[in-house]
Amino acid sequence: MNEESQRLPVVSDQDVVRVRQLVRTAAVAAKLSLVDQTKLVTAASELARNTLVYGGGGHVEVTPTRSERGKAGIRIVFSDEGPGIADLDLAFTDGYTSGGGLGLGLSGARRLVDEFDIVTAVGEGTTITVVKWCR
Amino acid sequence: MERVPVLKIGDILLVSIQIDMEDQVALQLQEDLAERIVATGVGGVIIDISALDIVDSFVGRTLATIASVSRVLDAETVVVGMRPAVAITLVELGLSLPGIRTALNVELGIALLSANRRPEMPDIVGDEDDQAAVPTP
Numbered sequence A: 001m002n003e004e005s006q007r008l009p010v011v012s013d014q015d016v017v018r019v020r021q022l023v024r025t026a027a028v029a030a031k032l033s034l035v036d037q038t039k040l041v042t043a044a045s046e047l048a049r050n051t052l053v054y055g056g057g058g059h060v061e062v063t064p065t066r067s068e069r070g071k072a073g074i075r076i077v078f079s080d081e082g083p084g085i086a087d088l089d090l091a092f093t094d095g096y097t098s099g100g101g102l103g104l105g106l107s108g109a110r111r112l113v114d115e116f117d118i119v120t121a122v123g124e125g126t127t128i129t130v131v132k133w134c135r
Numbered sequence B: 001m002e003r004v005p006v007l008k009i010g011d012i013l014l015v016s017i018q019i020d021m022e023d024q025v026a027l028q029l030q031e032d033l034a035e036r037i038v039a040t041g042v043g044g045v046i047i048d049i050s051a052l053d054i055v056d057s058f059v060g061r062t063l064a065t066i067a068s069v070s071r072v073l074d075a076e077t078v079v080v081g082m083r084p085a086v087a088i089t090l091v092e093l094g095l096s097l098p099g100i101r102t103a104l105n106v107e108l109g110i111a112l113l114s115a116n117r118r119p120e121m122p123d124i125v126g127d128e129d130d131q132a133a134v135p136t137p
C-alpha cells in the first residue's frame, strides 16, 4: 500500500458522498482535467454505491499513482465481501439491474476510466480497481 | 438528514440543489416536489443543478422520475444549469435523460415554461404571485 493512500469504509449513503469528495480532492491534486475529474468522481460514485447496495458494504482506497512513463494518475480500489457477481457479462450489460437501478453503474463506470479490473467470486466478494491518467 | 428547499415563485416551483445529495436526500426531494405540485397547483418545476459537479445514475434517475411524476400531475419540469463536464460525463455513462427538458439557466427555463403554458389555461383567481414570475437578476 502506498503511503499516500486513503481508505474509507462504505457502509452508508453518507460514506458514498465522502468517497466522491475524497476522489475529487485526489483528482484535483493529480491535476486531472475538469472533465476527467468529473468522469472519475462519477465512476467512483457508481462503484461505491454498488459496494454499499450489492456488496453489503466494504471499503474504498484512493491512491495517487504514476505510470512507467511518469504520467500522474489516480487508482481507486472498491472492495466488498458480499455475494460476488455470478454472471459478469450480464452485470456489464447496459440496462441490466438486479435491484431497482438503471443498470448503468458497472458498464458506465468502465467507459469513464482508463483502466478497469474486476475480480469477483460468488460467496466471497468483489474487488474493482480503476485508474484514470492525466492526459 | 438535510433537505433541499423548494420555493414557489408565481406558477413555478424552483429547486436549487446546492449540496452533494445523499441518495436518501434525493428521494426525499422527489417526494417533497410531488406533494408541493399538488398542494400549489403550479404548472412548472425548475430544477437548477448548476451547483452540482457530478450527476450519477442515481441523481439522473431521480431527475427523470421527477419529470415523469410532475407530468402526470400536470406540471412541466425543466432542468437548468447543467455544467458542460457533467453533460459530457452523463452521455458517456450512458444516460441521455430522454424526456427531460433542459435550459441553460433559470431565466431561460422560466421562458421555456411560459412559452409552453397552454393558452386556454385561465389564471387562477387570487394567485397574486403571478406577476412576480420573473425574478430580478
Ligand SMILES: Nc1ncnc2c1ncn2[C@@H]1O[C@H](COP(=O)(O)OP(=O)(O)O)[C@@H](O)[C@H]1O
Binding pocket: A046, A050, A051, A054, A055, A080, A082, A083, A084, A085, A091, A092, A096, A097, A098, A099, A100, A101, A102, A103, A104, A105, A106, A107, A126
Ligand atoms: N459489488 C457488487 N456485488 C455484487 N453484485 C454487484 C456488485 N456490483 C454490481 N453488482 C451487480 O451488477 C448489477 C449491475 O450493476 P450496475 O451496472 O451498477 O447497475 P445498478 O446499480 O443500477 O443495478 C447489479 O444490479 C448487481 O446485480
Ligand SMILES: [Mg+2]
Binding pocket: A046, A049, A050, A101, A104, A105, A106
Ligand atoms: Mg450501480
